[in-house]
Amino acid sequence: MCASCNSNYEDLNHIFFECSFAIQVWKSAGMWFDVQHAAMQTDSAVEAIFYLLRNLSVKLNQRFAALCWSLWKHRNLKIWEDVTELSAVVVDRARVRCYSSAAHVTASCWPAAAFCHGSADHVAAIECPYKHCCSAVETAKSREV
Numbered sequence: 001m002c003a004s005c006n007s008n009y010e011d012l013n014h015i016f017f018e019c020s021f022a023i024q025v026w027k028s029a030g031m032w033f034d035v036q037h038a039a040m041q042t043d044s045a046v047e048a049i050f051y052l053l054r055n056l057s058v059k060l061n062q063r064f065a066a067l068c069w070s071l072w073k074h075r076n077l078k079i080w081e082d083v084t085e086l087s088a089v090v091v092d093r094a095r096v097r098c099y100s101s102a103a104h105v106t107a108s109c110w111p112a113a114a115f116c117h118g119s120a121d122h123v124a125a126i127e128c129p130y131k132h133c134c135s136a137v138e139t140a141k142s143r144e145v
């Protein structure tokens with residue numbers, strides 16, 4: 001039983017490539033085109049993952065790996081702690097993961113839609129657990145100016 005949707009089965013292929021929740025996450029992160037292509041070119045989830053890791057740029061590799069990790073964490077939170085998350089939270093967690101690493105530039109090129117932008121509305125609406133990243137964004141912005 002999939003923890004993210006009403007599907008009756010859960011395998012790697014479903015969790016990462018077929019689940020409507022996962023597809024929403026890939027779309028929010030601007031990666032669905034690449035991910036869908038990889039899934040269609042290959043016969044298994046593992047092959048698709050390695051296909052992507054071979055063919056994506058370094059920047060997108062990092063994003064892809066962070067999103068896989070975040071999707072898996074989302075699944076475990078639901079199963080073991082009964083925590084329900086929105087897809088935006090899954091994307092934000094991955095983005096913060098990339099963000100806290102060396103290159104702020106990497107994070108700034110992610111699509112803005114799903115990112116924690118620090119407004120009071122946003123933080124309240126999705127109970128954003130990544131409020132700390134907002135100050136990092138502000139710091140990065142002030143550096144650019």
Ligand SMILES: [Zn+2]
Binds near residue numbers: 002
């Ligand atoms: Zn599912």
